[in-house]
Amino acid sequence: MRLIIFGPPGVGKGTQAKLLSEERSIPHISTGDMLRSAAAGGTSLGKKAKAIMDAGQLVPDDVMIGIVREVLASPRAAAGFVLDGFPRTSDQARALAGIFRDLGITSYWVLNLEVDDEEIIRRLGARLVCRKEGRIFNSETDGLTLTSQCPECGGELIQRDDDKPDTVRKRLQVYHAQTEPVIGFYRAAGVVVDVDGTNSIDVVRREIRVLLNDLQAR
Numbered sequence: 028m029r030l031i032i033f034g035p036p037g038v039g040k041g042t043q044a045k046l047l048s049e050e051r052s053i054p055h056i057s058t059g060d061m062l063r064s065a066a067a068g069g070t071s072l073g074k075k076a077k078a079i080m081d082a083g084q085l086v087p088d089d090v091m092i093g094i095v096r097e098v099l100a101s102p103r104a105a106a107g108f109v110l111d112g113f114p115r116t117s118d119q120a121r122a123l124a125g126i127f128r129d130l131g132i133t134s135y136w137v138l139n140l141e142v143d144d145e146e147i148i149r150r151l152g153a154r155l156v157c158r159k160e161g162r163i164f165n166s167e168t169d170g171l172t173l174t175s176q177c178p179e180c181g182g183e184l185i186q187r188d189d190d191k192p193d194t195v196r197k198r199l200q201v202y203h204a205q206t207e208p209v210i211g212f213y214r215a216a217g218v219v220v221d222v223d224g225t226n227s228i229d230v231v232r233r234e235i236r237v238l239l240n241d242l243q244a245r
């Protein structure tokens with residue numbers, strides 16, 4: 028199964044992508060996670076990317092397209108994947124179509140998660156992430172604080188630097204201006220599956236499972 032998980036910052040892409048990756052035994056390929064890991068490693072790409080991410084802007088298309096081409100062509104993605112955070116611009120969407128053509132990929136779905144900006148600001152203000160394994164939590168719904176340990180591995184919980192209120196507002200502006208229109212490209216191709224992201228994590232998970240099972244049974 029080849030999936031693109033699409034939607035605004037904080038809608039729950041990473042949360043649902045991790046669940047899908049576990050349930051379906053396919054890799055979760057997150058461009059944001061890859062950039063954060065490059066930043067933590069202090070590579071030259073990582074340092075440049077960190078400054079751009081902290082400003083709520085997008086890393087240049089050519090850099091992102093190169094990274095995604097390499098990972099999708101690798102053996103780990105051969106039997107399927109859930110791609111999270113890419114494409115984010117129309118040039119990235121066109122490039123991804125070319126990558127799929129080169130790799131002989133003809134079947135894929137775009138899960139389009141939707142919630143309003145007010146809920147996004149609330150979710151991102153309360154997000155906690157495990158430094159070690161990247162698991163995603165929420166202080167409001169999971170009863171955790173910055174001093175708690177990761178319930179899964181005991182690791183340290185942190186807030187993402189780009190979850191500061193000013194950066195979240197900028198990320199939302201960039202999303203509406205540059206990323207949201209990309210869904211039109213996929214609607215025209217008839218591959219979009221709309222999912223209401225306002226429900227609880229478990230309700231969204233079950234809705235996605237039903238929708239994907241229906242598609243597979245067709």
Ligand code: AP5
Nearest residue numbers: 036037038039040041042058059086112150154165227228
């Ligand atoms: P990226 O890491 O992709 O960030 P994003 O798209 O802004 O999305 P987030 O990771 O913030 O949110 P999410 O939708 O994954 O939500 P989550 O599941 O964590 O990218 C970061 C930056 O990298 C970009 O700004 C850009 O600079 C750069 N970048 C990355 N890809 C790029 C590209 N292709 N081109 C250019 N630049 C790129 O959930 C959020 C919170 O809500 C959590 O606390 C969670 O517990 C909670 N939650 C989740 N679901 C629910 C629910 N159903 N109900 C209640 N709470 C929920």
Ligand code: MG
Nearest residue numbers: 040041042059
């Ligand atoms: Mg994410």
